[in-house]
Amino acid sequence: MFHDRSKSFGSAKDGLMKAGRAVIDARYPEYKKAIRVFSHGDDLALARMQARRSQADCLNPRVSLPRTLYVVATQTGGTPQTNLDLMAALQDSRDAWLLRCDPSI
Incomplete structure (x- = not known):
């Protein structure tokens, strides 16, 4: 057995969707605008x-080395510097990627 979107609701689907949307609109009147901004905003684009x-870049076949993604939560201090040192040390054997998280966004 598997889930096939909303088929399990049968003919009740439309009524249930309308009722659910009415609840969302009543509880969260800003929801529709928030979704529009999220979907079409310049930052998201x-x-x-x-x-x-x-x-x-990840799908680029010209890179034959195994890829490693390093994820750090800070941009300063010992952790990012250690990761950069490790990436440099392994540059001949790994295609290294670095993801820096930015909590201010």
Whole structure:
């Protein structure tokens, strides 16, 4: 058995969706605008473009080394410096990627 979207609701689907949407609209009147901003905002468009570029880079067949993603939560201090040192030391055997988290966004 598997889940096939909303088929399990049968003919009740439309009524259930309308009722659910009414509850969301009543509880969260800003929801519709928030979704519109999220879906069409410039910041998200930029993030999507950067994600597409990164995905294309990841799929680039010219890189034959195994890839390693390093994720750090800070931009200063010992942790990012240690990761950069490790990436430099392994540059001949790994295609290293670094993801820095930015809590201010």
